[in-house]
Amino acid sequence: MELKKINENVWELPETYKQGMKVKGNIYLNDELYEGLQKDVFEQIANVACLPGIQKYSLAMPDCHYGYGFCIGGVAAFDERYGVISPGGVGFDINCGVRLIKTNLSKKDVEDKTKLKELLNEIFTNVPSGLGSKGKIRLDNNQIDTVLEEGVEWAIKEGYGTKKDLERIEENGRMKEADASFVSESAKKRGKPQLGSLGSGNHFLEIQYVDEIFNEETAKVYGVEKDQLMIMVHTGSRGLGHQICADYLRRMENATKKYNIKIPDRQLACAPINSEEGEAYFKAMSCGANYAWANRQLITHWVREAFEKVFKNSYENMGMEIVYDVAHNIAKKETHIVDGKEKSVIVHRKGATRAFGPNHSEIPEIYRPVGQPVIIPGDMGTASYLLSGTELAMEKTFGSTAHGAGRTLSRVKALQMYKSSEVQERLEKEGILVMADSKGVIAEECPEAYKDIEAVANVCDNSGIALKVSRLKPLGVVKG
Ligand code: 5GP
Ligand code: MN
Ligand code: MN
Numbered sequence: 001m002e003l004k005k006i007n008e009n010v011w012e013l014p015e016t017y018k019q020g021m022k023v024k025g026n027i028y029l030n031d032e033l034y035e036g037l038q039k040d041v042f043e044q045i046a047n048v049a050c051l052p053g054i055q056k057y058s059l060a061m062p063d064c065h066y067g068y069g070f071c072i073g074g075v076a077a078f079d080e081r082y083g084v085i086s087p088g089g090v091g092f093d094i095n096c097g098v099r100l101i102k103t104n105l106s107k108k109d110v111e112d113k114t115k116l117k118e119l120l121n122e123i124f125t126n127v128p129s130g131l132g133s134k135g136k137i138r139l140d141n142n143q144i145d146t147v148l149e150e151g152v153e154w155a156i157k158e159g160y161g162t163k164k165d166l167e168r169i170e171e172n173g174r175m176k177e178a179d180a181s182f183v184s185e186s187a188k189k190r191g192k193p194q195l196g197s198l199g200s201g202n203h204f205l206e207i208q209y210v211d212e213i214f215n216e217e218t219a220k221v222y223g224v225e226k227d228q229l230m231i232m233v234h235t236g237s238r239g240l241g242h243q244i245c246a247d248y249l250r251r252m253e254n255a256t257k258k259y260n261i262k263i264p265d266r267q268l269a270c271a272p273i274n275s276e277e278g279e280a281y282f283k284a285m286s287c288g289a290n291y292a293w294a295n296r297q298l299i300t301h302w303v304r305e306a307f308e309k310v311f312k313n314s315y316e317n318m319g320m321e322i323v324y325d326v327a328h329n330i331a332k333k334e335t336h337i338v339d340g341k342e343k344s345v346i347v348h349r350k351g352a353t354r355a356f357g358p359n360h361s362e363i364p365e366i367y368r369p370v371g372q373p374v375i376i377p378g379d380m381g382t383a384s385y386l387l388s389g390t391e392l393a394m395e396k397t398f399g400s401t402a403h404g405a406g407r408t409l410s411r412v413k414a415l416q417m418y419k420s421s422e423v424q425e426r427l428e429k430e431g432i433l434v435m436a437d438s439k440g441v442i443a444e445e446c447p448e449a450y451k452d453i454e455a456v457a458n459v460c461d462n463s464g465i466a467l468k469v470s471r472l473k474p475l476g477v478v479k480g
Contacts, residue, residue, distance in 0.1 A: 003027070003034075003042065009463035013058070018046040020264060025049055026057040026396070030459050033062055033451065036408065044071040047264045051076070052272075053083025055338050055345055059397055061352050062459035063406030063451065068092070069267030072351035072407075075400045077336065078273065080344035084261065085278045086270035087252060087285070089348030091329040092245045094288030096203075096236030097170075098326055098353075098375040098403075099296045100386065101303065104319030105229040105311070107209040110475060113433070115310070116207070120433055120476040122306040123205060127299050128197040129480040130437030132239075135196030135298065144188050145180035147195060151290030155297040165297065167364050168322035170354060173293040175286035177333075182284040183240075184247050191240025191291055196298035200438055200480035201411075202445065203235040204377075205303065207476040208384065214461075214468040218370040218388050222323055224470050231320075232384060232472070233299050234377055235480075236329065237292040244288045248281045273346050282331065282346075289330055296325060323386070324364075324373035328353050328403035336398050347398045355389035355401040355466045363389075374466045378405045378453025380434060380445060380477045381427050385457040387466035401466035402459075405450040414449040415440050436479040445479060 004012040006026075011034060013025025025045040029037070041064055048070055049058035055077045064073030069088025078084055110116040128135055139147065147154050152166055152173025166172045180188075198205060210228045213219045224230075237244075255271035255278075256263060263269065271277035300322065304315035311318060331348045338345070356363050356372040363372040372389035382405075393399050409417070420442035424434050436442050460466040 009459050013042060013045055017042070018050070018264070020262070021046055021049040023049050023054050023057050025060070027060040027064065028062045028459055028463050028465060030455055033455055033459065036451070038066055040066055041071045045074065047268060048074060048076050050264050051078065051084055051086070051268065051270060052261060053079040055079060055343070059400070061400065061402040062456045063351065063402045063404050065406050067350065069265060070348065070350045073402065074350045075348065075352045075397055077345040077347045077398045080273055080333065080346060083273055083346060084270035085273045085281055085331055085346055086268055086348065087245050087248045087281060088267050088269065089350050090245070090285060090331050091350045092242045093236035093329055094241035094244060094285055095292035095327045096329045097292060097296065098328065098377055099233045099300065100323040100373070100375050101231040101233070101300060101320055102223055102323050103229045103231070107227045107229060109229060110207070116433060116476050119207065119306065119310045120435055120478065122310050123303055124435050124478050126302040126306045127205060127478070129199070129478060131200040131480065133197040133199060133480065134193045137196055137298070139192050139195060144192050147294050148180040148183060148287035148290055149178045150174060151293045152297045155294045160298050160301040165322050169293060169325040170327050173297065173325070175289045177283055178286035178290050179283040180287055182280050183244060183287045187240050187243035187247060190243050191238065194238040194240070195291065195295055197238065198235050198299065198478070198480045199238055201441060203480050204380065205299070205478040206232045206380070206474050208232055208472040208474050210470050211383065211473040212471045214470060215388070218469045221367060221370045222373055222386065222469065223321070224323070224386065230472055231303055232375070232377060233296050233303070235295060235299065237288045238295065240291050241288040244284045248284060251277055252281065285331060289327060293325065324375065326353050326375050334398070336394070345398070347400070349400055351403045352400045353403045354399055355393040356399045357389050357391040357394050374401055376402055376404060376457060379447040379450040380474055380479070381430065381432060381447035383453055384472045385453065386469045386472065387457065387460060388469050389466060390464055392464040393466060397465050402456050405453040405456050407449060408451045409449040411444045414444050414446060418443040418446045418448065432474050433476045434479065435477070438480070441479050
């Protein structure tokens with residue numbers, strides 16, 4: 001069945017696409033992205049549209065691709081009174097997200113490649129990375145519970161950063177609903193040794209420079225200027241989040257039966273938001289989110305240390321402040337306008353970034369004139385984007401936008417087609433140094449494995465669900 005193209009950047013999936021759809025689907029794309037899309041993504045968007053209490057539309061962002069239950073790039077909001085919450089709408093890596101740290105250094109400061117190498121080496125040594133990597137701190141049982149309930153506040157108390165950091169993080173780095181008694185012992189056991197580690201695969205730590213500014217006014221508010229050196233951190237809740245998701249998927253399967261919820265796909269297992277199971281998952285998911293924010297905070301601390309060592313200066317002097325930190329795998333209780341009235345909803349963003357517009361009370365005061373910073377990584381060889389949230393996103397997508405370029409090749413396929421050493425050499429010729437812990441990861445994560453970040457950023461910008469502020473280009477990449 002053909003989708004209806006509403007305008008240059010929005011395709012509509014009609015309610016007649018599949019029996020049981022309660023709302024339409026809306027997908028943000030351009031012609032090229034539409035052509036390249038596997039059609040099973042439409043099925044997933046239609047499936048989500050069948051869930052009880054869904055509001056307005058089942059949404060997909062321009063980077064959407066097939067995922068567990070919900071597509072990656074999927075956004076759906078459910079009525080807080082009679083809607084559902086679904087772990088498949090959050091994903092396994094709870095609060096996987098991106099943090100952008102600025103500096104007052106410029107591209108010139110690392111023009112000397114031995115300097116860049118030294119810096120990358122120092123970061124690589126100071127920040128644990130790789131599959132199953134272990135952090136440098138040791139937590140006992142009480143401490144892990146504090147991390148889960150306090151998030152970045154715990155990290156600040158322990159000396160990993162300052163109060164100012166808190167203001168520049170979505171939710172100030174702490175979901176208040178977190179309750180560690182809802183997280184299994186096995187999840188905590190996996191999480192304890194891994195706190196403060198990057199992990200592997202898609203997760204990365206990148207030194208970038210500001211290549212182009214698209215909106216001078218907003219860039220100024222964010223403290224961003226041309227040629228400025230930036231650090232981007234992408235990681236999540238490691239084994240802990242994965243275990244929480246697995247634990248609750250099992251529990252949700254029973255709940256789906258218990259509450260007699262009809263789901264078109266088992267992977268959409270869910271429970272009413274206000275049920276025992278729904279509330280339990282939300283509390284546990286919030287713990288996962290707090291862990292991920294604390295994780296990015298520790299990594300920030302060690303990146304600052306690495307810069308201090310290499311440049312023999314303090315991180316404060318080098319202006320190493322957080323621009324912002326966004327979650328892109330999460331469910332949130334928010335208020336949105338539905339049918340002209342304010343409504344409490346649970347917004348699921350699964351591979352999607354919050355993009356709140358100007359004057360929203362949930363964003364840092366300094367950013368209110370221009371809207372929330374939105375961070376969209378591209379790939380290790382091309383570019384990444386900084387954008388700003390909009391009023392239109394509030395109206396059309398529950399304040400959400402894309403979260404990345406999105407995969408186009410599976411890991412297996414990328415591994416068959418490319419060789420890590422060759423990709424590494426090619427990038428080095430282009431002036432990009434890549435370091436990785438595991439052998440195949442550079443091939444799996446090569447630029448060709450991802451869609452065109454320019455197309456994704458342009459769809460966001462043209463459709464108005466986030467506006468381009470600046471393009472960031474990679475100089476040095478640490479992959480797990
Ligand atoms: P996800 O969390 O869905 O795995 O990844 C988010 C996005 O990060 C991907 O869609 C991809 O566009 C981007 N990405 C993955 N690896 C890298 C990298 O090494 N560098 C940059 N800049 N972006 C990356
Ligand atoms: Mn991610
Ligand atoms: Mn992740």
